[in-house]
Amino acid sequence: MNNEEKILVILENMQADLSSLKQGQSNLEQGQSSLEQGLANLERGLANLERGQANLERNQASLERNQASLEKNQASLEKNQASLEKSQASLEKSLANLERGQASLEKSLANLERNQANFEKSLANLERNQANFEQGLADLKQRYTELEEKVELNNSILIRMENEHGEKLRALFDGYASNYEIISRYDTRINHLERTAEKHHFEIEYLKAANQ
Secondary structure: OOOOHHHHHHHHHHHHHHHHHHHHHHHHHHHHHHHHHHHHHHHHHHHHHHHHHHHHHHHHHHHHHHHHHHHHHHHHHHHHHHHHHHHHHHHHHHHHHHHHHHHHHHHHHHHHHHHHHHHHHHHHHHHHHHHHHHHHHHHHHHHHEEEHHHHHHHHHHHHHHHOOOOHHHHHHHHHHHHHHHHHHHHHHHHHHHHHHHOHHHHHHOOOHHHHO
């Protein structure tokens, strides 16, 4: 091989190396572009990560506040629960007292009904006694009237006998005085019975009015 051929081979090799070098430079430029794009993507991802971290920190702070509020609400709920249990216990106690009061009221009502029945029975007895008393009083007045008639008759006889029998005047006068004394006693008793009857009448009317 002469020198020209050697030079030609060297030139071809150099040209091939140059082509390879260009191809490597092109590949290097493409790799650099991809690297720059990846770096830009990395920076954007880093910025997104920082924003996400900031949002996470805000969310965490909000979560902590919500947790504190939740704990406060839970404490208030427990307090309300205790107050509710206390109120329920008080309500149950009041209900028990109400039931006892109702039982006592029913017992008192039963006693009142019995007393009402006894009162009505006593009132009926009192009315019957009043009727009997009034009948007795009427009978006594009738006897009093008859006695007065007898006294009038005795007075008439006494007057006639004063003219006919002077000696018997004293005896008849004594009989008249005795009859007058008896009549006076009857008159006193009748007045007392009339006042008693009037008092009983007012008492019966008062009891009737109070019972209505």
